[in-house]
Amino acid sequence: MKGMRVDNLVKLYTLLLLQGRPKHGYELLKTTGERLGRNVSPGQMYPFLKRLQKLGYVRVQESGSREKKAYALTAKGKKFSQLMIGRFSGIMDLALKSRLRTCAHCGCEVYRGGYRKSSRNFCCRNCAQAYSG
Ligand SMILES: [Zn+2]
Incomplete structure (x- = not known):
């Protein structure tokens, strides 16, 4: 898969969260921040979402009210995120094994x-x- 790098935890968490139901941008920001224990700025989140959208990995659902965009993974996006999560799992396995x-x-x-x-x-x-x- 070209054109996209998942090189930090904000991106990884975003992909993880999008595995479930469609999420609003602010919801992704909030939950990612909670999980990582720090503030995640919109500047870390929205360009990534936009890029995912551009690549056809994410589609945006504009549900009625103006600014409530929900992001959902497409089939292609699901494959992509599985691949990325798999890569990180490999790293996590190694990290765990070193402590076993x-x-x-x-x-x-x-x-x-x-x-x-x-x-x-x-x-x-x-x-x-x-x-x-
Ligand atoms: Zn034993």
Whole structure:
């Protein structure tokens, strides 16, 4: 897919949000800001939406009242956003994997917490006790 770069979290979140029902611009701004924990300026959002529209990934629904534009992904846009989300998932997987430890006893992956004994990692106290080797 050419002509579009999804190179920041505002864009990624926008695509994620558009997976659901059509959203208004201000709604996208607000929710994206909430999720990212910071203000997202219209200047970060609207040029991106406009570009998506131009590429045929998004269509705008003008529902009655003047300034209430709702943005919806087209079929093409859905494919595109799946692709982009897939790419980011790959990065997220790697980031998570770098933090995973493997239980020395049962082999399960431990992301958080876990149990340490004799400088080995275990998922839980039971595994640490059962471990012999
Ligand atoms: Zn275990």
